[in-house]
Amino acid sequence: MVATDNFQKKSEETRFNLASYLKERQKLCDTALDQAIPVVYPEKIYEAMRYSLLAGGKRVRPILCLATSEMIGGTIEMAMPTACAVEMIHTMSLIHDDLPAMDNDDYRRGKLTNHKVYGEDIAILAGDGLLALAFEFVATQTPQNVPRERALQVIARLGKALGAAGLVGGQVVDLDSEGKSDISLETLNFIHNHKTAALLEACVVCGGVIAGASAEDVEKLTRYSQNIGLAFQIIDDILDITSTQEQLGKTAGKDLKAEKVTYPSLWGIDESRAKAQQLVESACVELASFGEKALPLQAIAHYIVSRNH
């Protein structure tokens, strides 16, 4: 696997132990997310929200948020409420995406989907509950040593990334494109820039904003995250073809079955992988001015193309 070799080479060069870094950060995020939602009356909605949120995702989005805060000079504590919020938003989008009205999927994160366990009504509400909590969480849990206008900016950016100008808009065009074989590269890019890259961008930029990133920093973070956002989706499309349900924790081979236009369907697997690798290299270059401090974000960028699920 070329991407894995490149990644290992890169890790050796940088002497950065990404595996233990990710494990430690995943644990921190899991603990914070667990504490964010106590189960009270009416228990079933809190249980449904916890079911999907704590089902063991990779936590790429909150980890990106924390890593960016630290690179800019902030702390994990400052960014943790925002990191939890992005994972709540992401989980909401997966619960709703899996509903019969959208992708009608039975498995997610290695478990039955939310509606399969709790029913469609509760699954819709669990998504709504997570979404509302995300914004409440940033507003009420961001530590007092973070200037309030930074939290306000995070709330505005998350709202934009999530709404019709982001995730929701991308999902609409994605649903519209189903069953059409003549989707252009332009439309495919629109879908992925909105459905996938917008939230990844918000994770990175909001982590920076919480830590007080300058306008110039925000520009670099934006370019880094747009590149990794597209690379993430290209790899997602490849994994749908090359991985098993066991590895992915969700049904594999869905795109081929649905005859969906994807990057590998347009370019083939090898060229798609090369393109993702190029995007990651460009992303890393954007952070060169941060020197050693950029190592975690650069290593995460490489992980995004070398992951197997």
Ligand SMILES: CC(C)=CCC/C(C)=C/COP(=O)(O)OP(=O)(O)O
């Ligand atoms: C507003 C909403 C509901 C947005 C959903 C966004 C999203 C990234 C869905 C998963 O994409 P997918 O269906 O292409 O991938 P998967 O195979 O993970 O379901």
Ligand SMILES: O=P(O)(O)OP(=O)(O)O
């Ligand atoms: O690891 P997950 O479940 O959060 O999914 P994604 O691949 O979309 O990050």
Ligand SMILES: [Mg+2]
């Ligand atoms: Mg979908």
Ligand SMILES: [Mg+2]
């Ligand atoms: Mg889906």
